[in-house]
Amino acid sequence: MSALCRLIQRGMCRSLPGQQDACGMASMVRTASSSSPVNLTYDVFDGKGESTPLVFLHGLFGSKSNFHSIAKSLVQRTGRKVLTVDARNHGTSPHSPELSYEAMAEDLKHLLAQLHIEKCVLIGHSMGGKTAMTTALTQSGLVEKLVVVDISPAQTTTRTNFRSYIKAMQEVKISSDIPRSTARRMAEDQLRSLVKERSVRQFLLTNLVEQNGHYAWRVNLEAIAAHLDNIMSFPAVETVYEGPTLFLGGASSAYISSDDYPEIQRLFPCADIQYIPDASHWIHADKPLDFISSIIRFLQS
Structure with missing residues (x-):
């Protein structure tokens, strides 16, 4: 039986074009207060079972759609409700000048309260994995089980080229009033000099959006650039999360190394660390069946 997907957007989720300046394209403007949680947008895939829902958090420059096919499969195979969520400054969630893991954890807490979800299985990839870890460490009562996908509670700056991607x-x-396919080709041609990998260019281009003939990036590049060092780091947290935890790495990725094991074990004493063969940082895209099987085994353990 196919999953019933319904998009429910709450709060300030209408996309408006940003002002274009001499530097090129601006981000879409959806401004929220920096001092309070933002109303995150999300998709719900309804399962028939009564088990704890699964909540997916995407990585930097990603969106809730990154996990749609995974979510549909997990609904079919587990019967659980699955949510995929857009982080602040990403997808169709509001923009905010603040971008920290503490703020994103508060956003998630706010969303779960709105939806009357008392506990969830939290699954986060990369930046979303750090948000998931922060939530588990600071709001442990909300997290029944935790899955951290190809990231650790360690500094990741040396492993990434995000600064050059932002630039x-x-x-x-991009000119106004041209077909989307033409705009996408123009954007990719201009990205090529600094973004060498075609797969990365294609991923970044998922953020190119059009409204009323104008093209812009839906991610808040200004906030991401201003807080990139914090995003690559991890909050100093004194608490531990003692619930069941799975760190799931790609065997071809360097994001979870043996150097990270002591800090993982300190903060997450019940953590199991596993690797999926022949998978890069984007495990769920490279090896979706293996990824889904690993999640199901963890849910059943």
Whole structure:
């Protein structure tokens, strides 16, 4: 039986074009207060079972749609309700000048309260994995089980080229009133000099949106650039999360290394660390069946 997906958007989720300046394209403007949680947008895939729902959090430059096919499969195989969520400054969630793991954990707490979800199985990839860890460490009562996908509670700056990606995206210039396919080709051509990997360019281009003939990035590049060092780091947290935890790495990725094991075990004493063969940082895209099987085994353990 196929999953019933319904999109429910709450709060300030209408996309408006940003102002274009001399540097190229601006981000879409959906501003929220920096001092309070934002109303995150999300998709719900309804299961018939009564078990704890699964909540997926995407990585930097990602969106809730990254996990749609995974979510549909997990509904079919487990009967659980599955939510995929857009982080602040990503997807169709509101923009905010603040971008920290503490703020994103508060956003998630706010969303779960709105939906009357008292506990969830929290599954986060990369930046979303750090948000999931922060939530588990600071709001442990909300998290029945935790899955952290190809990231650790350690500094990741040396392993990434995100600063150059941001620069490339900020310098893109696209004419108005041209077909989307043409705009996408123009954007990819301009990204190519700083973003060498085609798969990464394609991933970044999922953020290119059009409204009323104008093209812009839906991610808040200004906030991401301003807080990139914090995003690559991890909050100093004194508490531990003692619930069942799975760290799921890609065997071809360097994001979870043996150097990280002591800190993982300190903060998450019940953690199990596993790797999926022949998978890169984007495990769920490279090896979706293995990824789903690992999640199901963890749910059943």
